[in-house]
Amino acid sequence: MLTFVATMTLTAHQRAARSTVVLKVLMAVSGVIMILFLLAHMYGNLKAYAGAQAFNDYSHHLRTIGEPILPYGGALWVIRVVLVAAVLAHMFSAFRLWARSTRARGGVQRYHSPKAKRGVQRTYASFTLRWGGIVIILFVIFHLLQLTFGVVNPGGPADTPYGRLVAGFQVWWVVLAYTVALLAVGFHLRHGVWSALTTLGANASALARKRLNILAHVVTAIITIGFLSVPYSIVFGLVK
Amino acid sequence: MKITVRVWRQANATAKGRMVSYEVPDVSEDMSFLEMLDVLNDRLTTQGEDPIAFDHDCREGICGSCGVVIDGKAHGPQQTTTCQLHMRSFSDGDVIDIEPWRAEAFPVLKDLIVDRSAFDRIIQAGGFISAPTGAAPDAHAAPIRKEDADDAFDAATCIGCGACVAACPNGSAMLFTSAKITHLGLLPQGQPERRSRVLSMVGQHDAEGFGNCTNIGECTAVCPKGIPLETISRLNRDLLGALVRGGDE
Numbered sequence: 005m006l007t008f009v010a011t012m013t014l015t016a017h018q019r020a021a022r023s024t025v026v027l028k029v030l031m032a033v034s035g036v037i038m039i040l041f042l043l044a045h046m047y048g049n050l051k052a053y054a055g056a057q058a059f060n061d062y063s064h065h066l067r068t069i070g071e072p073i074l075p076y077g078g079a080l081w082v083i084r085v086v087l088v089a090a091v092l093a094h095m096f097s098a099f100r101l102w103a104r105s106t107r108a109r110g111g112v113q114r115y116h117s118p119k120a121k122r123g124v125q126r127t128y129a130s131f132t133l134r135w136g137g138i139v140i141i142l143f144v145i146f147h148l149l150q151l152t153f154g155v156v157n158p159g160g161p162a163d164t165p166y167g168r169l170v171a172g173f174q175v176w177w178v179v180l181a182y183t184v185a186l187l188a189v190g191f192h193l194r195h196g197v198w199s200a201l202t203t204l205g206a207n208a209s210a211l212a213r214k215r216l217n218i219l220a221h222v223v224t225a226i227i228t229i230g231f232l233s234v235p236y237s238i239v240f241g242l243v244k
Numbered sequence: 245m246k247i248t249v250r251v252w253r254q255a256n257a258t259a260k261g262r263m264v265s266y267e268v269p270d271v272s273e274d275m276s277f278l279e280m281l282d283v284l285n286d287r288l289t290t291q292g293e294d295p296i297a298f299d300h301d302c303r304e305g306i307c308g309s310c311g312v313v314i315d316g317k318a319h320g321p322q323q324t325t326t327c328q329l330h331m332r333s334f335s336d337g338d339v340i341d342i343e344p345w346r347a348e349a350f351p352v353l354k355d356l357i358v359d360r361s362a363f364d365r366i367i368q369a370g371g372f373i374s375a376p377t378g379a380a381p382d383a384h385a386a387p388i389r390k391e392d393a394d395d396a397f398d399a400a401t402c403i404g405c406g407a408c409v410a411a412c413p414n415g416s417a418m419l420f421t422s423a424k425i426t427h428l429g430l431l432p433q434g435q436p437e438r439r440s441r442v443l444s445m446v447g448q449h450d451a452e453g454f455g456n457c458t459n460i461g462e463c464t465a466v467c468p469k470g471i472p473l474e475t476i477s478r479l480n481r482d483l484l485g486a487l488v489r490g491g492d493e
Binding site: 014124204206 | 456
């Protein structure tokens with residue numbers, strides 16, 4: 005009732021602009037930005053198959069994008085700022101909505117009957133979305149410390165990006181952590197791609213719903229398999 | 245057949261409730277679910293106990309009054325209203341759990357009855373339409389695409405039972421609200437106030453304490469009228485358009 009009183013003084017437009025639908029749109033748009041980044045990132049990872057030289061050159065070339073208009077590394081910083089903003093927006097809306105839905109459904113424990121704990125037809129992906137998101141953010145922190153900043157060096161320090169990549173994935177638990185995180189990303193994307201586009205209004209008919217679900221599966225498969233292929237190629241000695 | 249029901253008993257809105265077991269030995273498979281409760285209530289009354297309170301009215305599946313969570317599913321194992329569910333959907337010896345809709349915006353009044361006036365306030369927030377009324381117009385006076393007429397009619401079949409909220413893991417009433425938005429938004433009579441309507445109704449939806457939509461689809465899976473998930477996407481499109489262009493003058 006407190007929220008009811010507090011929002012009474014706002015106009016209809018202001019109330020709608022502060023609604024859960026707008027928070028969902030914020031989550032969808034930030035999610036789409038991160039998906040586009042993941043696709044570009046995955047493309048870069050696949051350069052590992054072209055050898056150390058190509059991989060390191062690619063890494064260096066990323067910093068020269070936009071030169072001479074932008075300074076060295078400028079484009080990368082623009083991307084970083086956009087990404088950090090997207091991550092923060094995504095988490096902000098996620099935690100706001102998570103808290104709100106827990107309250108709205110009437111608490112964590114809802115029905116006493118143990119017979120339909122997972123609902124009627126919801127996917128495993130949608131069921132694990134929120135906790136999967138937490139796994140992903142923890143992994144991203146570790147990932148940045150390991151391969152971007154080089155602070156954590158499980159496989160020993162290395163001077164080049166390629167060196168860090170190969171050294172890191174010699175360690176079994178790094179491969180395991182990477183695998184768990186990528187599976188979490190996969191489940192997150194399976195529901196996230198569909199949900200983001202639906203939130204943005206793309207689910208216009210039964211046919212559109214079918215196509216959006218296929219698209220979600222395709223994007224999930226490309227990103228998950230693409231990212232996992234490089235560390236497992238290192239494990240099995242295909243990339244040295 | 246003989247069944248056991250575990251029913252949520254709660255004396256009033258402020259009392260603490262609990263699940264209570266009752267044996268129902270004389271159930272016919274041709275009984276509707278509500279008739280089974282009637283038989284149980286008859287016996288409870290004769291024994292001097294308080295009968296189980298539940299909402300019901302038409303018992304034809306068109307009024308939206310009845311609705312309980314049966315074995316954790318809104319309206320039970322079939323996609324229909326509780327009154328149209330029959331005991332043949334269960335087997336001899338079953339233990340059936342019966343609970344009220346659970347949502348912050350649907351407080352329990354007594355036993356299985358919840359206060360659904362939040363839905364009325366969302367409808368109210370939608371306001372009136374300014375299209376002139378009067379005698380029924382000629383059938384083809386206003387040209388409407390067949391697809392639009394069909395979709396509008398499908399949305400208009402929403403009976404406001406609240407199963408969507410009870411099934412939604414987020415306690416969201418987006419399927420209900422979007423059915424109302426779609427119903428008027430696709431017809432020419434609904435156009436003059438279309439943008440203001442969606443702004444007001446979504447604002448009221450949130451003010452009532454309903455949750456957000458996560459596009460999981462549990463609502464459509466239990467909706468006795470099969471309102472499709474597409475209606476929620478249409479609400480989102482309408483809302484974004486209205487936010488950019490502002491309400492109607």
